[in-house]
Amino acid sequence: MKTAGLAIAIALMLAACATTTSPTGRKQVVGGVSQQQLDQLGAQAFAETKAKETLSRDGKQNSYVQCVVNALVAQLPQQYRGVRWETAVFADKEPNAFALPGGKVGVNTGIFTVAKNQDQLAAVIGHEIGHVISRHHEERITRQMGAQTGLSVLGALAGAAYGDTAASAVNQFGGMGAQAAFLLPGSRTQESEADVVGQRLMASAGFDPSQAVNLWQNMMAASGNRAPQWLSTHPDPANRIRELQRDVASLQPVYQQARQSGIVPRCG
Numbered sequence: 001m002k003t004a005g006l007a008i009a010i011a012l013m014l015a016a017c018a019t020t021t022s023p024t025g026r027k028q029v030v031g032g033v034s035q036q037q038l039d040q041l042g043a044q045a046f047a048e049t050k051a052k053e054t055l056s057r058d059g060k061q062n063s064y065v066q067c068v069v070n071a072l073v074a075q076l077p078q079q080y081r082g083v084r085w086e087t088a089v090f091a092d093k094e095p096n097a098f099a100l101p102g103g104k105v106g107v108n109t110g111i112f113t114v115a116k117n118q119d120q121l122a123a124v125i126g127h128e129i130g131h132v133i134s135r136h137h138e139e140r141i142t143r144q145m146g147a148q149t150g151l152s153v154l155g156a157l158a159g160a161a162y163g164d165t166a167a168s169a170v171n172q173f174g175g176m177g178a179q180a181a182f183l184l185p186g187s188r189t190q191e192s193e194a195d196v197v198g199q200r201l202m203a204s205a206g207f208d209p210s211q212a213v214n215l216w217q218n219m220m221a222a223s224g225n226r227a228p229q230w231l232s233t234h235p236d237p238a239n240r241i242r243e244l245q246r247d248v249a250s251l252q253p254v255y256q257q258a259r260q261s262g263i264v265p266r267c268g
Contacts, residue, residue, distance in 0.1 A: 022134050023197050026189070030138045038138055039083075039102035046086070046104035056089040056109055060268075065089055065107050067267035068121050072129055073103075075204045075263075080133060095219065099128035101137055114218040118267040119202070119211035126198030126207075134197055136190045195240055199247055200254070206263040209251040212244045 018031045056062065066087045073085050083103035092108040095115075099105045105125060115121040131137065195212075203209040220237045 020135075022193060023130075024134075024193050026193060028135065028139050030135055030142050033138055033141055035101070038141075042100035042102035042104050042137070046088070046100055046102070046106070049090075049106060050088055054091040056091045058089070058109075061089050061109065061112070062087065064118075064268050065105070065121070065125075067265070068118060068125055069105050069129075071205045071207070071263075071265040071267065072122060072126055072201055075201060076129070076133060095222070097124050097128050099125070099132050101132055105129070114222050115215055116218060117211065118265060119207045120215040120218070121267075122202040122205065122207035122265070123198065123212035123215040126202040126205075126212075127194045128198070130194035130197035130201065131190065133201075134190070134193055136194070139190070140187075192240070192243065195244060196247065199244060199251060203251040203254040204258055204263075206255065206258040206265050209255055210245075210248045213241055213248065216241050216244065 018029070020028050020030055022028050069085050069087050073081060073083075080103070085103035085105060087105045087107070090106060090108050093110040093113075094108055095110040095113060096108040097106065097111055105128065107121075107125070111121070111124055115124055199209050199212050202212065216237060220241075
């Protein structure tokens with residue numbers, strides 16, 4: 001892929017932006033980037049992250065993450081189920097995870113210190129997949145197009161891939177400031193939306209939605225008075241726990257129906 005040429009093509013398609021509706025009914029402005037281009041950019045950012053970070057060679061950890069991803073993906077709309085979802089586990093103590101267009105999911109080994117069971121891991125990964133199916137990457141790139149073009153647009157997606165490595169990925173494209181594209185006002189709205197979408201997804205996949213609450217309680221207990229870096233743009237932890245708890249009652253029937261239908265993940 002010729003990155004400079006693709007950047008120019010992206011800039012030229014700015015006029016193609018349109019208003020659409022997210023999975024929660026929120027109005028979004030997206031466009032100018034095709035799904036194929038998003039998938040290519042996601043794959044490129046994922047490859048760069050894997051090249052820069054240390055991959056876990058623990059077969060059990062990798063199988064565990066892939067099992068949870070597979071269970072969640074099986075409940076996605078057909079357009080996402082047709083994608084070959086690839087996972088990577090990184091040997092890093094920071095509790096972190098991400099998902100990118102094109103079916104890419106990355107998880108740090110540090111997440112296992114706060115995600116104590118498969119349901120809690122599903123809450124984390126469901127949240128990240130929620131960003132993808134809610135078209136948050138496309139939404140942020142569209143916003144970035146209004147201010148920057150060319151390589152900085154590519155850098156915005158690469159910078160979204162993975163917390164601390166974002167700066168390196170963006171620097172690769174020559175746009176250090178592009179990382180800020182995913183930290184603009186409104187990202188908290190996306191994070192809250194990803195919570196809602198992810199919790200719905202985990203319930204439909206046979207994971208207990210109440211465990212999303214436990215996961216974030218564990219996360220905050222482990223971090224003490226300092227929120228983990230990857231939570232810096234997320235909603236207030238106490239508020240998000242209350243919101244997740246609020247939705248448990250309405251999602252329990254979805255969870256029970258999934259289990260009764262034989263959707264019972266056994267990932268470990």
